Amino acid sequence: MSIYLYQFLTGLSSGLLYFLTAAGMAIIVSGLNVINFGQGAFCMFGTLLCYSVYEATGSFFLGVAAAVVVAGVLGGYVTEAMLRPIYKRPPLFQLLLTMGVGYLLQDFFLFAWGNRMISASVPEILNFRVNLLGLPFPFYYIFLIIISLIICAVMLFVFKKTKIGMIFRAIITNRDMVDCMGINVKKMNSLMFIVGISLTALAGALNLPITGTQTAAESPVLFTAMAVLIIGGIGEIKGAFIGALIVGMCTSFGAMFFSQYYSLIPSLLMVLVLLIKPEGLCGKKTNAG
Amino acid sequence: MKKKLLALILTMAMCLGLAACSSSTQENTGSDDSGSTLTEELSETEPSEDGTYRIAVLMPLSGDLSFFSGYFIPSLEYLADNINSEGGINGHEVDLIYKDDQGDPTIEASVLAEVLEEDVCAVIGPFMDTCGPVVAQWAEQNKIPVFMCCALATDVGFENQSDYVFTAGSSAWSWAKVYANAVKEHGYESVFFLTNSGGVPENVKEFFWQEIDNLGVEVENAGEVQLSGTETDLTSVITSIMSSGADCIVTSLTASPAVNFLQQGNQMGLFDEVELLGAYLNDADHTESVGSSYPVGKVYSITWFPISFDFASDLAHDIYDRSDGVVPCSAGLTFYYALDTIRAALATLDYEAGYDSAQLVEAVETTTCESVFGDIYYTEYNHQLVFPLYLANTAMNDEWGMALPDESDYVEYGIECYPTEEEWVAEGERLGY
Structure with a gap:
């Protein structure tokens, strides 16, 4: 029984970390109508920034905060200086631009951090195990679950209960109407991009003691986040949450029962959803053409 | 609904099929094109005209795997400098020519075509297992001895067995x-x-x-x-x-x-x-x-290189002191011993009189090389470096x-x-x- 609980908790923590990245992407997709192909690079940026600050100061939490802020500022710069001038162009231009930013960042990582594996240990204060029905479970994973759920609740609150959340929802529903009402939609777009990037950088930073990163390799996060978005419904935050939990749980229990093929699970789920409900589990049906 | 179900089954079958095939496809990449343009004329490989022993080294110097070269180069440079500072091999210096194969079998053939222009007497590398078959076939076609620092799957090893292929890598x-x-x-x-x-x-x-x-x-x-x-x-x-x-x-x-x-x-x-x-x-x-x-x-x-063991400690410190703070490791030593065994074999041949690559192969097969582990050598039956x-x-x-x-x-x-x-x-x- 305890091993099932163990598997459930690892699935939950992985799923919630996927959610942070996928939610960041979903906010950008829904607000700006563009898939940010540089999202994986921003996630790596979060990991690397956290690592450097953690190394320099000895404080993991300072590292996490620095990753969120610096990546957010960079995200702001990208949207203001690069994306804004091409808002009127077809979405393909913006998509290519985000891809270019991603490549640029990858090269910067090599230049700044060198070609190596970056990893760090769990901060001492979180580095212990708790007994779960007889099996020791690392507290850091429980910490990840708590942090992710708090962020999820905050996002829900901001989106549903605050004025800025209302504007975000209005932009997602009808951007032109919001523009007509005198709200600076472009500024709001930048804000959504910053929030999306910061969430991804946060996921990257929190992942530092678990997976670390290889500076020369492309971040595998992008693929999983895309799978989560497609399963849940592109541009749907609720969908990202559900998709992330499905991917996390299926991968976790899949490794237990089909260990040879567990890594195929996200792709299989994605294909399955595309065949049965192409708009995603929480996506709204749109009439093409 | 039937169509969806059929598509679903086919897609899943395709995914599982691809997963099952992934390992075998990796081993066989590049089996046809080994970049050979000259074959028979280079079979009589002799020492280079400039009086040095030119040895090509294949390793990933760029790309995702380039960080490995940080371990390989200090070991190779350390040994090459030592050989040259002690007067070279029978009075002739060793010149290492590094070639970047990125650990990618799809570009290995073009890298090997460049190696042919370099007038080398031997090749060290590649490091990545998937590059092995391309290099082995090139060695056989061009009669230039290759000292691989990778491992080959046994069936791939048999498939590409050649008098000119030696494996300093793992087994x-x-x-x-x-x-x-x-x-x-x-x-x-x-x-x-x-x-x-x-x-x-x-x-x-x-x-x-x-x-x-x-x-x-x-x-x-x-x-x-x-x-x-x-x-x-x-x-x-x-x-x-x-x-x-x-x-x-x-x-x-x-x-x-x-x-x-x-x-x-x-x-x-x-x-x-x-x-x-x-x-x-x-x-x-x-x-x-x-x-x-x-x-x-x-x-x-x-x-392969227990640096904390007494017998390996001095060598580890020497390599570390000459590197840019890179702690030595086994993979680096694979390249080191590939070069050292070539050195030992070349030392038995007469540079001035000239020799062909078959003679070099024979010298490698019959020469043992001193190491911190004791004598090391290549087996005659499968050319595997044994220590x-x-x-x-x-x-x-x-x-x-x-x-x-x-x-x-x-x-x-x-x-x-x-x-x-x-x-x-x-x-x-x-x-x-």
Whole structure:
């Protein structure tokens, strides 16, 4: 029984970390109508920034905060200086631009951090195990679950209960109407991009003691986040949450029962959803053409 | 709905098929084009006109795998400088010509075409297993001896066997024999296999179970996972190992997947109950990357360069002092010994009188080379570099400031774990060669 609980908790923590990245992407997709192909690079940026600050100061939490802020500022710069001038162009231009930013960042990582594996240990204060029905479970994973759920609740609150959340929802529903009402939609777009990037950088930073990163390799996060978005419904935050939990749980229990093929699970789920409900589990049906 | 169902079944079948095929396709890349433009005219390879021994070195100098070269180059440069400062080989200096193959079999042929223009007497490399077949075929066609620093799956090795191909890299079969012996000696009852995709890890697994049978030990197969190489979050795999009831994991993981596995496994308490058998895992590059999360004392690993052992210590310090702060490791020593065995063979030949590549091959086959491990040599029947294998536990080493092979807890397997000529021939016959 305890091993099932163990598997459930690892699935939950992985799923919630996927959610942070996928939610960041979903906010950008829904607000700006563009898939940010540089999202994986921003996630790596979060990991690397956290690592450097953690190394320099000895404080993991300072590292996490620095990753969120610096990546957010960079995200702001990208949207203001690069994306804004091409808002009127077809979405393909913006998509290519985000891809270019991603490549640029990858090269910067090599230049700044060198070609190596970056990893760090769990901060001492979180580095212990708790007994779960007889099996020791690392507290850091429980910490990840708590942090992710708090962020999820905050996002829900901001989106549903605050004025800025209302504007975000209005932009997602009808951007032109919001523009007509005198709200600076472009500024709001930048804000959504910053929030999306910061969430991804946060996921990257929190992942530092678990997976670390290889500076020369492309971040595998992008693929999983895309799978989560497609399963849940592109541009749907609720969908990202559900998709992330499905991917996390299926991968976790899949490794237990089909260990040879567990890594195929996200792709299989994605294909399955595309065949049965192409708009995603929480996506709204749109009439093409 | 029927169409959807059919499409779904076909897609799933395709995914499973692709997964099953991934290992075999990797081994056979580039089998047709080995970049040969000159064949017979270069079969009489002689020393270069400028009076040096020019030796090409294939390694990833750029791309995802380029960080490996940081380990290889200091060892090679150290040895080349030593040879040259002592007057070269019979009075002629060694000139290493580095070629960047990015560890990519699809560009290896064009890199080898460049090597042909360089008037080299031998080639060291490649490092990546997948590049091996292309280089082996090139060596056979051009009659230029190649000293591979990778491993080849046994069937690929037979397929590409050539008088001109030597392997200074690892031998899957010998690793499997070491692991099987260790499982017997440690009394493990249940083994979980964790591998990368590819022919060599498959070989390790097959030979391991074959050796377990030969040893007559009762060991349960607790399960296996084959990673594609891109996974970074291994928590699911770790919990599945924990639930399998295994008391031992045998792994062929190296580099970043191994670092992730060691780190995450230690966080999750995997090594409280399970011990790990692997290769290179307690080597400097891995233990330094994992840092304080390394499961000290729980990892037994085959290491070709136990820098914390007395007999290897001086060489390790010499290489470290000449490098840019790169701690030596086994992979670096593979290149070192590839060059050293070439040196030993060339020293037996008369530069002034000239020689052909067949004579160089014969010299390599018949020359032993001194090393910190004692005499090392290539077997005549499969051209595998043979030197004693060590399976060592891990301990914290204060001098280097990291976990390293434990000099007080190791087993030297000597050269008995390499396949004998009879075993090699029998395996060749079994595979139809």
